[in-house]
Amino acid sequence: MKSNSRADNKCIFCKYWIGNEPDINTRTGEANYSICRGMCEKDSSNSMHSSEDLCYEFRRSIVYL
DSSP states (O other): OEEETTTOOOGGGBTTEESOOOEEOTTTOEEEOOOOEEEETTOTTOOOEETTOOOTTOOBOGGGO
8 A cells, every 4th residue: 555654644654553664755755554453552452453544542653754
């Protein structure tokens, strides 16, 4: 999958995401990633989330700005 890490609010770009990291071109913000399941640091239920999900706790990781 392709996405822009500066424009798109997806779990995989969140600072609370625990899972596979996307491959980012830091110059353009373009990201290549696969849809995968991962954990969220903020979620105490220990449930898995999709890398494409979005929740109200989203905070963009400084790595992807």
